[in-house]
Amino acid sequence: EIVLTQSPGTLSLSPGERATLSCRASQSVSSSYLAWYQQKPGQAPRLLIYGASSRATGIPDRFSGSGSGTDFTLTISRLEPEDFAVYYCQQYGSSAYSFGQGTKLEIK
Amino acid sequence: EVQLVESGGGLVQPGGSLRLSCAASGFTFSSYWMHWVRQAPGKGLVWVSRINSDGSSTSYADSVKGRFTISRDNAKNTLYLQMNSLRAEDTAVYYCARDSSEIVGATTTRYFDLWGRGTLVTVSS
Numbered sequence: 001e002i003v004l005t006q007s008p009g010t011l012s013l014s015p016g017e018r019a020t021l022s023c024r025a026s027q028s029v030s031s032s033y034l035a036w037y038q039q040k041p042g043q044a045p046r047l048l049i050y051g052a053s054s055r056a057t058g059i060p061d062r063f064s065g066s067g068s069g070t071d072f073t074l075t076i077s078r079l080e081p082e083d084f085a086v087y088y089c090q091q092y093g094s095s096a097y098s099f100g101q102g103t104k105l106e107i108k
Numbered sequence: 109e110v111q112l113v114e115s116g117g118g119l120v121q122p123g124g125s126l127r128l129s130c131a132a133s134g135f136t137f138s139s140y141w142m143h144w145v146r147q148a149p150g151k152g153l154v155w156v157s158r159i160n161s162d163g164s165s166t167s168y169a170d171s172v173k174g175r176f177t178i179s180r181d182n183a184k185n186t187l188y189l190q191m192n193s194l195r196a197e198d199t200a201v202y203y204c205a206r207d208s209s210e211i212v213g214a215t216t217t218r219y220f221d222l223w224g225r226g227t228l229v230t231v232s233s
Binding site: 030044047086088097 | 143169218
């Protein structure tokens, strides 16, 4: 089973700042099967990025994804108030799926 | 409207059973793989199970293998999760999610692009 470890656990930033979230896999992950989701309290997760770097429909271009192998990054170029939420990375491989434990992005 | 709506959650005693449903609308349900994902109170997302588009192939997380069964009725546009031998650690909000794929160059990506709002399952005596 591939374990995804996200860092930091909590990130405290101000609106307008740049956020960099990390997702590290215990073994190599196909970039095609690496996705990022945003979840706000009381809501279902929302797809942000798939295939490591492709933005989902309707996602603003301040969100970008990068990486390959075991190291992946979600970057939010300039934080808006609505971006403060929990972010999860997810991978698919060998008929099993796994999520990282999440990074909480909070207002400083 | 394209949506997924879960139902069937509730309070159940340890060792009991429950069947969750997920009603799909607004898209061709029979064309998509589907998943169940759960989230314990205050915790992260955990993948539970997957079924392919015609129901002929399934997979499960180790934590639920042998206790949970995923199925679907494409005529009714509905996904199910039969949960038996429930434990306190199965307490969670259960989401159904649609698995979409896209061909990018020579590879196929997969991702969960549509989620329901979830249904809460509480296992307690």
